[in-house]
Amino acid sequence: MQIQQYALALNQQMRAETVKKQCKMCGKVTIFTDTTIRRHNANGKNIYQFAIYKCPKNHSWNKKLNIYKSFTEHVDPQSIVPTSFVEIEPGKKITSLKRGDSSCEIKITSVNGSFRIDRTLADHLEGWSRSEIAQNIKTGKILLNDCLTKPSQKLSVHDKIFIDVK
Structure with missing residues (x-):
């Protein structure tokens, strides 16, 4: 059995949003x-x-987006991903994974934004629908960090997705 190994960096496209609220410096909404x-x-x-x-008058307001735990040790992220992992380039898909004949392991190297496991796999696996992926997650053919999970699970740095499609 051959396990294909890939590394994936997730970056969310940012777009400028607007919020209507009270500016403490301007004194108006x-x-x-x-x-x-x-x-x-x-x-x-x-x-x-x-x-x-x-x-518009260049006063700033900070919106809290996320809270996460810090590392207890300083770790170089490149040292955590084995060199045998093939980097998936942005906009590219894994095409060599066929149902019924192989397994795949995907290591998440960086995350900038919020990504669900089912949507991420649907975006990066050629020929797989999101509903097929969700069904495989529920049946345990797709594992996150060697554990059962749910399709809506958010991905984090250093997560490992194992896909067994035999």
């Missing part, structure tokens, strides 16, 4: 526009991610 700049603050073992919004 105004439209804040997302600058698509992200800021991270660390506090103890938590890291907070913020989106920076600006009003």
Whole structure:
């Protein structure tokens, strides 16, 4: 049995959004526009991610996007992904995975945004529908970090997806 190994970096396309809210500096309700700049603050073992919004007079407002745990040790992400993993380029799909004859392992090397396992696999596996992927996740043919999961599970850095399609 040959297991194909791939590495995947997930990056969400950012678009400028607007929010109508009270600007404390202007003293009135105004439209804040997302600058698509992200800021991270660390506090103890938590890291907070913020989106920076600006009003027309250039006053800023920070919207909290995410809270995640920090590493206890400093780790080079490149050292965690074995060199035998083939990097999946943005916009490319895995075409060599055929139902019934092989297995595949995908290592998530970076995540910028929010990604569900079923949508991500549907975007990166050639010839697989999202409903087929969801069914395989529910039956245990697709595992996340060697455990059963649900199709709506969000992916994180260093997650490992194993696909057994025999």
